[in-house]
Amino acid sequence: MALVFEEAKAKIIEFITSKAKMKSKFYFNDFTALFPEEKGRDVKKILTQMINEETLVFWSSGSTSMYGLAGAGKHADGED
């Protein structure tokens, strides 16, 4: 079944919010687990759209990348 953006977005935000006390950054695999019936590439399209509308942001250590809600978590000064 094709993912509907608004529904998938709500589910992703709900998931991130439910974990907010413990962590602010998530691996890509955390999101594919939310949609076990869907292909990873389709989940990626939803995440990309959320990045483009600036609901989510990428976080990168240089070697590993994660996703988080914009503005959530601790950031270094000047990091926006």
Place this chain on the structure above:
Amino acid sequence: MAKHKTPLLDQLESGPWPSFVSDIKQEVAHRYANPKGVDFQIPAECPDDLLGILELSYVEGETHWKHGGIVGVFGYGGGVIGRYCDQPEKFPGVAHFHTVRLNQPSGMFYKTDFLRQLCDLWELRGSGLTNMHGATGDIVLLGTSTPQLEEIFWEVTHNMNNDLGGSGSNLRTPSCCLGESRCEYACYDSQEMCFNLTNEYQDELHRPAFPYKFKFKFDGCSLGCVAAIARSDMSFIGTWRDEIRVDQKVVAAYVGGELAPNAGAYSGRNWGKFDIQKEVVERCPSQCIRFEGGKLEINNKECVRCMHCICVMPRALKIGNDRGCSILVGAKAPILDGPQMGSLAIPFIKVDDDYAGVKEFIEATWDWWMEEGKNRERIGETLKRLGFAKLLEVTGTKADPRHVKEPRHNPYIFWKEEEVEGGWQREISDYRSRHQK
């Protein structure tokens, strides 16, 4: 005049090798002198503070860099690596010191005006310090601040016709040898393939969705100028499946001393007369060459394409005509599980104009790894954990004796129940009728 005393770093300059400390000091002096009157967009003292903070780390034996961050350019999840210093008051020039990776041109061919543009850009909007090239092969621009990132990205993409490279859990900047542009050994056009796949997989390069990093490297032949077999998760190494072409007259010219072996390399010392038996025949790893009666014969079925004989006598021996590439999977550096070389997955594939077969293999491999790979697990580790046979299964590749590293010692082969006659259950009485306890 440098701001910080750096006795420990100064000591590094005393060795016999060119020193990065000397390079940075040169940039420190250049930025303070500023002969071109550049309106530096990040502090002129940036390289000076870089030396200062490094000296402090040497003294204290601990780093002062905070690792990672959300810096990036709009829509991209890679290409910029955030770096912040935890002593910004002492070292304001490196309070931000982000790295920017740019996709290098295939084969690293540059025009001087491009290099000038690049250096001018980095002098204006960065530290002036570069690393040409990083381990993956890309152009690494060291040290800038967050407000400069979009400016740099705009300049690079609009005025320099270039793009950011890869970082994070992405496809990393693909890298290739100079291939057919300069090299007679190239078995396929490695530059074209690198360029094609870079464009095809832009989404994988810029928007991270892999479990961890993934590197492509393209070597035109097994001499491996970009060391694809050791440094890339998926290596494409040129090869041929017919015979090495031998010109016996030219072989005789090498034997007679008319031509210098190794194209004249190693000529700085007298190694004596060229000895084809010792220098070619006995050096063949699969012992498939013989030289008798003035004639060189190669048993091509046993040849492992190491190309040593071709390198020693390049004018007499040439690569075959039926060319393509081998695909190997799983090489990585030793962070977990020790280093791994790539494992041969596709012994030979023709390199067509549209790379259809290659892309089919790549995508099937990624789909499997994205599904099964653990977070921060390289595909070489997934292969070890789940078995090489699984990769063959998901990519629809028929098992081949060339997949076996050595008999009875291959950790990749795991039998499935349906592949074993009688499955895991067997009639024990039948077995006992033939074998005592």
